[in-house]
Amino acid sequence: MIKITNLYKNFGPQTVLSDINMHVAPGEIFGIVGHSGAGKSTLLRCLNGLEGYDSGSVKIMDREVKDFSRDGLLELRSEMGMVFQTFNLMSRKNVFENVAFPLQIWKHPTAHIQERVMELLALVGLESKSHERIGNLSGGQKQRVGIARALALNPKILLCDEATSALDPKTTGSILDLLDDINQRLRLTIVLVTHQMEVVKRLCHRLLLLDGGVTQAMGQTEDLFLSPPENLKKLIDEDYMLIPGINIRLMFPRNVSQDSIVTRMARELGVDFSIVGGKLERYHDDILGFLIINVQPEHLERTIGYLKKQKLHWQLMEDGNNPYPHVAPEV
Numbered sequence: 001m002i003k004i005t006n007l008y009k010n011f012g013p014q015t016v017l018s019d020i021n022m023h024v025a026p027g028e029i030f031g032i033v034g035h036s037g038a039g040k041s042t043l044l045r046c047l048n049g050l051e052g053y054d055s056g057s058v059k060i061m062d063r064e065v066k067d068f069s070r071d072g073l074l075e076l077r078s079e080m081g082m083v084f085q086t087f088n089l090m091s092r093k094n095v096f097e098n099v100a101f102p103l104q105i106w107k108h109p110t111a112h113i114q115e116r117v118m119e120l121l122a123l124v125g126l127e128s129k130s131h132e133r134i135g136n137l138s139g140g141q142k143q144r145v146g147i148a149r150a151l152a153l154n155p156k157i158l159l160c161d162e163a164t165s166a167l168d169p170k171t172t173g174s175i176l177d178l179l180d181d182i183n184q185r186l187r188l189t190i191v192l193v194t195h196q197m198e199v200v201k202r203l204c205h206r207l208l209l210l211d212g213g214v215t216q217a218m219g220q221t222e223d224l225f226l227s228p229p230e231n232l233k234k235l236i237d238e239d240y241m242l243i244p245g246i247n248i249r250l251m252f253p254r255n256v257s258q259d260s261i262v263t264r265m266a267r268e269l270g271v272d273f274s275i276v277g278g279k280l281e282r283y284h285d286d287i288l289g290f291l292i293i294n295v296q297p298e299h300l301e302r303t304i305g306y307l308k309k310q311k312l313h314w315q316l317m318e319d320g321n322n323p324y325p326h327v328a329p330e331v
């Protein structure tokens with residue numbers, strides 16, 4: 001569906017994308033992940049020709065993006081809907097008019113527009129809001145309008161740039177559910193850019209981790225979260241408020257109960273652990289347990305020995321207050 005090979009992109013003297021290689025399969029949800037300034041949006045915009053590139057190849061359905069004529073690019077973009085963090089809606093128009101806009105540009109017959117817009121509003125759960133002005137909508141509703149508009153021309157690919165970054169956690173959850181739903185119902189390929197780990201875990205089948213325009217990691221989401229490389233580990237750890245001392249993150253499949261892990265470990269080692277946090281986290285089609293325990297320095301070595309013996313996935317967490325940063329075990 002999408003194939004990028006040895007892609008380089010500069011803004012003046014600054015190289016913002018350096019030797020990017022990735023492919024996205026039809027029906028896949030692919031995440032481009034990284035801190036602000038990493039080059040995520042630029043990479044996304046190279047996909048639909050909103051940005052040019054200096055060398056390498058970007059192929060969408062086997063066609064090289066930079067070979068498209070102006071009209072060809074417009075047509076390519078009609079096959080790739082785009083959803084933005086700030087919604088980019090026309091505030092003077094109502095919900096219906098916003099969703100209808102791309103259909104009008106492409107001169108679809110009025111009767112078809114009427115039918116198609118109502119179908120899209122039903123898909124995103126906004127049938128009753130068709131006459132509402134954009135200004136009267138909540139952030140989540142605005143993003144639903146943005147998604148409906150992006151789907152208006154029946155695109156094969158949906159590009160989302162930080163689509164949930166301006167939303168509260170609950171609304172984020174409902175938009176992620178919607179994206180998951182349309183991915184499955186419409187067999188839509190989705191490429192999404194995000195700095196939110198919640199979004200990646202919940203939605204993405206695979207991900208590319210960017211830092212300074214350079215690929216830091218790429219692979220199946222679940223594999224990468226179970227044994228995160230250093231840069232991803234940092235991003236994941238930013239989601240937690242750590243307590244001082246040595247924090248260890250354990251990761252285990254859903255059929256293992258976290259109580260039994262900790263109870264067994266405490267009993268066998270004769271050590272008490274503080275539990276910093278723990279939850280079951282939903283991945284695309286699986287659930288993994290995460291548990292963060294705080295360990296006293298004198299118990300660290302034995303704890304690690306135990307974890308290794310049990311063959312659990314675990315990692316020491318990034319923590320500015322960690323007085324033992326040198327205790328970096330091999331994983």
Ligand SMILES: Nc1ncnc2c1ncn2[C@@H]1O[C@H](COP(=O)(O)OP(=O)(O)O)[C@@H](O)[C@H]1O
Binds near residue numbers: 035037041
């Ligand atoms: N139009 C532009 N002109 C010059 N520099 C840009 C432009 N767009 C982005 N950049 C720079 O490219 C880098 C990557 O930006 P961007 O792709 O927006 O990152 P991200 O989406 O990961 O936050 C940043 O250093 C940014 O300042």
Ligand SMILES: [Mg+2]
Binds near residue numbers: 041
């Ligand atoms: Mg961006």
